[in-house]
Amino acid sequence: MTNQTAEYLAAIEHSLQQALLSPDEQVTPLYEMMAYHLGWRSETLQPVSAPQGKRLRPLLCLLACQAAGGDWRSALPAATALELVHNFTLIHDDIEDRSDTRRHRPTVWKLWGIPQAINTGDAMWSVAKLALLEPSDVPLSPERLLEIVRTFESACLALCQGQYLDIAFEERATVSLDEYERMIAGKTGALLAACTESGALAAGASKEVAEYYRAFGAQLGLAFQMVDDILGVWGDPQVTGKSAADDLINHKKAFPLLYTLHWEAERGLNDLTTLIERPYREEDLAPMLKLLERAGARAATQARVDARLAGTLEALDRAGAAEPAYSILQELVHTLAVRSA
C-alpha cells in the first residue's frame, strides 16, 4: 500500500463514519445495525474491529479523480456514497441469496430478521444518497454535482436490473453467455463504472474523458467478476474460505459452467446437463471438474479475463491518466487479476 492509498483509505473511513452518525437515540439501533454490517460493531452492537470490505470502490473513485487531474477531496462524497451503495446491495443480496455469513460473520438478516434487514439496507441506501450531497472541502458546481448524481442513480438502476437477471437465471435451464455478461455488467460492472466516472467528473473531466474512465471501471468490473468465477471453481479453499469448487457444488450458473454447457450443446453432448439436472452428490464433483476441463472452461474464462484487463488498461491510457494515480490504478488492476481470494 502506498502512502497515498493509506491517506485515501483513512479519509474514506472517516467519511463513512460521519455519514453513519445516528441523528437521535430512538433510531440509534438502526445505525448500529448498519455499523455491524460495516464491521464496526459486534453482534451485540458493541464497538469492535471486524473484517471490513476492501473499500475497492471508493478507492477507485478517489484515484480516478486524482488521475484525471482533480483534487481527490472533491470526490470524497461520491466515494463514500458508492461504498455505502455497495454495502446496501450486500445486505439485500444476503437476504435474496439466503446467505448466512458474510466476511465470516452472521449476516444482518440472520441476526435481526428479514424485515429489519430489508429496512436496514434501504436506510443505508438513503444514507448513501445524502452522503453524496454533502458539501465537501472542495465543493463542486451544482451542474457537476447533478451529473454525478445522475451517474450514481443510473448505476443503481443497472444494479437492480443485473440482480433481477441473476435471480431469474436461477430458475432457468439455460442462460446464454451474452445474457450472463449482461447480468454481471449490471451487478458488478455498473457500480465500478460509476466509481471511476464520478471520480473523473469530480475532477472536472470532459464528457469524453469521463467516458474513458467509465469504460475503465466497467471492464474492470467484468474482469473482477470473472476472476471470482474462476476462484469459485478452482480457488484454494484454504484461501477463499469457501468449499473447494463451491460454485460447482451449488450448480451456480457462473461463466465456467455456462461455457461448458454451451460447448457441449454445440457438439450435441449433454454430459454436464445430466449431472446438474439432479441434486448434487459428492461423487458428482470429480466428473463435473473433468467435463469443465474437457471443454477448456478454465482457459476460456481466463481468456475473457485477459481481454477485459487489456481493455481496462487501454481505457486508462486513452483517458490520459496522470501519475502517480496512473501507476497505482495499474497496480490495483494487476492485484485484482492475480488475487487468490
Added chain:
Amino acid sequence: MTNQTAEYLAAIEHSLQQALLSPDEQVTPLYEMMAYHLGWRSETLQPVSAPQGKRLRPLLCLLACQAAGGDWRSALPAATALELVHNFTLIHDDIEDRSDTRRHRPTVWKLWGIPQAINTGDAMWSVAKLALLEPSDVPLSPERLLEIVRTFESACLALCQGQYLDIAFEERATVSLDEYERMIAGKTGALLAACTESGALAAGASKEVAEYYRAFGAQLGLAFQMVDDILGVWGDPQVTGKSAADDLINHKKAFPLLYTLHWEAERGLNDLTTLIERPYREEDLAPMLKLLERAGARAATQARVDARLAGTLEALDRAGAAEPAYSILQELVHTLAVRSA
C-alpha cells in the same frame, strides 16, 4: 374532482408510465412486476386496469406548486418520483408485514417470491430517483433541483427511520405516545411533507414559504395516519374492506390502543394489558372495545386528528397559498379527514 385535478392526475399517470418503460427486452419482466404493483398489469403480466392508489402524494405536490405561484409542470418530475417512492415502500412493507394482499390483489412477494420482491422495490426506488432528475417542460435551475433532491432523500431516510421504529415496536411491551408520533412522523409524515415542500420549491418559493408548505404536509400526514387508526378500530368493515376492529384483533400498537394502555397505567390499571398479553380470542373483542371506550380513546384520537387538521390549515394560510389550488387543498384535507376507508 375539479378539471384541474383531472388534468393533474392524467399528467401524473402519463409521467409514471414514461418512467417505467423498460429499456430492453431482457429486463422487461422486472418492469412488468413494477407495473403489476401499480395496477397496470395482471398477475400474468397482461395489460389491465386494476385498482390503483389515490395518487394523493403527487397531487399534493402539483397543488402545492400551483398554490405557491408556480407552473405545476415544473413539479411534475418530483411528483412522479414521490409517487414511485411511496409505491417502493409499499412493496417492501408488504414483505416486512407479511401482507398477502394489497388493493385486493396478491402482493408482489406473494406472486414472485421475496428475493424478486425486494429487488423490484429497489428498482422502483431507482426509477424514482431518475424520474426526479428528468428534465421537465418547465426546467428548474440546477441549484433548485438539488434542493429538491436533498428534500427528497431526507424524506426517504426519515421513512426508513420510521419503518425501523414500527418494526421494533412490534416486539416491545410498551410504546410511549411520543414514540408513536415519532414513528408515524417518519412513516407517513415525512413523505407528505416532502411532497408539499418540493412542490413549493419547484415554484421558486423562498425557504420560509417552503417551510410552511412542508409543515402543511407533515401535519396532514399525521392526521391522515390517525384517521387510519380510528378506522382500524371503529371503521365499517363493509367500507374499509378489513375485519371489524382489525387493529384490535391484531393487537396493533396504534394510537387508540397505546392511549388506552397509558390511560390505564396512569390509574394503576392493567385490564387491557392482560387482554393483549395473551393470543387473541374472539370473546376478547367486546371487552377490549369497552376498555377503549372507558379510557375515551376514540375521542382522544379524534382530538389529535382535529389538532393536526387545524395545524394543516394554519400552515396553508401562513404559506399564503393562492387560489384555486388553495381551495382544492382545503377540500382535499377535508376529504381525508372525514373519509371512511
